[in-house]
Amino acid sequence: MRRPRGRAAGRAAGRADESGSAVVEFIWLGLLLLVPLLWIVISVFEVQRGAFAVSGAARAAGRAYVLAADDGQGEQRARAAARLALADQGLAEDFDLRVSCTPYPQDCHAGTSVVTVVVASRVNLPLLPSALGGSSPSFALDATHTLPVGRFQERHEQR
Template sequence: MRRRLRDDRGSALVEFSWLAIILLVPLVWIVISVFEVQQGAFATSAAARAAGRAYALAPDDATGEARAEAVVRQVLADQGTPGQRATVTVSCQTPGDSCHVGTSVITVRVDSAVDLPLFPDILGKGAASFSLDATHTVPIGQYVVSAPPDGEGRGR
């Protein structure tokens, strides 16, 4: 009885195809995730800078906080990340009660997170996210010329 030999022609192509699928799919996911995180980092940094400027240009602290929040939402939408969540925290180093005096230094911190794309929900609770934050410090006098105390320096 004669045994029939198995023909191996074409098996290398099949093996290469499966290996390419197994290696390329995670690699493509990693590259897309890195791009999403980088886009979110740029958006968060731009949002912190714009929020600091908006706060400094506001006439008072309450208006400044409202403007900073609105600017952060707008900048994130403009950068292509409209669904990105963000929290704005404003602090200032000032000798008085108001952050809007000539020697104040305003620090704006924007905390946000970027959801990783195509992450299956069965691996955890909801989509996986990458936490981002950016801080921008603005001396109040950089954008606003404060009035001198007691009318000094006014025209004669």
């Protein structure tokens, strides 16, 4: 077999040095694009899980509040219901619960009050160390649920 001479020999030697580099470049490029994409997908799922938990907690807290006999008992039951709903989805116990009533803000269980419950919490974004910026990065979530007091109260008719 004849060996190439001159310029042809240089081109053949250059091709031999680059053999397999396309596979390495493809793997590195794939990793550089796949890792951030994977992080984004996982983060979206975490935020969706948190949004579902906060929404369920607001609904459960509102129902527990209006079923209570008075405002004090309603506040305790609403906190317990919200804590349980958030724990079902694996959210931290750190949440904020606010209850407001109209048209009787001092006595929510009087007459035909409308109760609004707001539950706020945070979801930590996964796979990010706190060394990147103080505390662990998180996403704030809140949900509101409004319902009338008389809707879920039990009525006893006298005969």
